[in-house]
Amino acid sequence: MTELRIAIVGFGKIARDQHVGAIAAVPGATLAAIASRNASLPDLPHFATIEELLEKGPPIDAVSLCTPPQVRRAQAVAALRAGKHVMLEKPPGAGVAELDPLIAMAGEAKRTLFATWHSRHAPAVEPAREWLAARRITSVHINWKEDVRVWHPGQAWIWEPGGLGVFDPGINALSILTRILPKPVFVTSAELAFPANRQAPIAAKLTLTDLGGLPVTAEFDFRQTGPQSWDILVETDEGRMTLSRGGRIMAIDGRTVAEAPDEEYRELYRRFVTLAATGASDVDLAPLRLVADAFLLGRRTIVEPFVD
Numbered sequence: 001m002t003e004l005r006i007a008i009v010g011f012g013k014i015a016r017d018q019h020v021g022a023i024a025a026v027p028g029a030t031l032a033a034i035a036s037r038n039a040s041l042p043d044l045p046h047f048a049t050i051e052e053l054l055e056k057g058p059p060i061d062a063v064s065l066c067t068p069p070q071v072r073r074a075q076a077v078a079a080l081r082a083g084k085h086v087m088l089e090k091p092p093g094a095g096v097a098e099l100d101p102l103i104a105m106a107g108e109a110k111r112t113l114f115a116t117w118h119s120r121h122a123p124a125v126e127p128a129r130e131w132l133a134a135r136r137i138t139s140v141h142i143n144w145k146e147d148v149r150v151w152h153p154g155q156a157w158i159w160e161p162g163g164l165g166v167f168d169p170g171i172n173a174l175s176i177l178t179r180i181l182p183k184p185v186f187v188t189s190a191e192l193a194f195p196a197n198r199q200a201p202i203a204a205k206l207t208l209t210d211l212g213g214l215p216v217t218a219e220f221d222f223r224q225t226g227p228q229s230w231d232i233l234v235e236t237d238e239g240r241m242t243l244s245r246g247g248r249i250m251a252i253d254g255r256t257v258a259e260a261p262d263e264e265y266r267e268l269y270r271r272f273v274t275l276a277a278t279g280a281s282d283v284d285l286a287p288l289r290l291v292a293d294a295f296l297l298g299r300r301t302i303v304e305p306f307v308d
């Protein structure tokens with residue numbers, strides 16, 4: 001197998017926590033360089049920007065963009081122009097429409113554009129999808145609440161326009177929802193709580209449905225201290241299915257039926273290697289469209305300022 005030589009661009013929390021280890025663990029993937037304004041790794045070529053990487057760097061086949069969504073489109077364009085495959089961290093863009101020209105560009109260049117949804121690769125997500133496919137679903141509730149100070153310390157971009165605020169984790173829940181439900185859902189109303197000093201919501205409540213009238217509710221909150229919640233509860237004609245810990249554990253009526261170690265990022269890189277072998281793309285915008293619609297439909301309230 002030819003190695004896919006990958007450069008990581010943007011070396012923050014997720015690059016360190018997940019990408020470096022996953023690339024090292026996946027056959028066919030090699031970390032070849034880093035582009036970061038602030039960080040480097042011993043024995044690895046380092047460049048301050050993606051432009052410098054593409055101009056002066058060692059031979060690479062692909063870039064993995066681990067930067068915030070607001071700056072990724074320009075980086076993806078530069079990489080595709082240089083003939084590289086591109087992996088995008090989630091969310092795939094700061095807006096929805098900016099993805100169309102990227103998809104077209106990748107198609108014309110016969111290069112892979114891979115918009116990742118890491119939570120879809122949590123171990124209990126596929127078992128949940130298969131179980132639900134054979135049942136009648138009567139309601140869904142998402143409870144996705146985490147402490148922003150623990151999980152996003154000092155990440156100023158998350159509070160800026162395009163940073164998504166609480167939808168940065170919330171979109172992970174929506175990526176699972178849009179995978180496990182048999183029919184497409186859409187947003188019917190939203191309540192968004194904006195801190196007085198920030199441009200993005202700290203909490204959100206959504207109602208969604210499908211053409212059959214399925215009631216779906218979601219609560220996202222960045223102010224959760226103590227136990228954290230990343231749960232999806234699905235009522236069916238054959239009992240309640242719970243996906244907890246971000247899709248790692250599946251239970252039916254409280255009894256665990258699927259649980260496995262987290263391999264989300266290894267799965268992403270296995271898929272990237274496979275896609276890049278033929279230059280195929282994988283871009284599903286359904287979760288991002290739901291978030292965009294929540295902003296379009298959202299009733300806004302101003303809440304107390306958030307100080308990091």
Ligand code: NAP
Binds near residue numbers: 009010011091
């Ligand atoms: P982060 O810790 O803030 O890291 C982002 C990195 O991007 C920064 O360290 C910086 O790297 C670079 N960067 C920041 N602003 C930039 C700018 N204006 N221009 C160019 N580069 C810039 O954020 P993160 O948590 O790693 O998140 C990055 C992406 O991964 C987000 O889209 C997030 O949703 C996604 N993600 C995060 C997590 C998580 O648990 N944190 C989980 C899954 C996905 P340099 O200083 O190296 O240039």
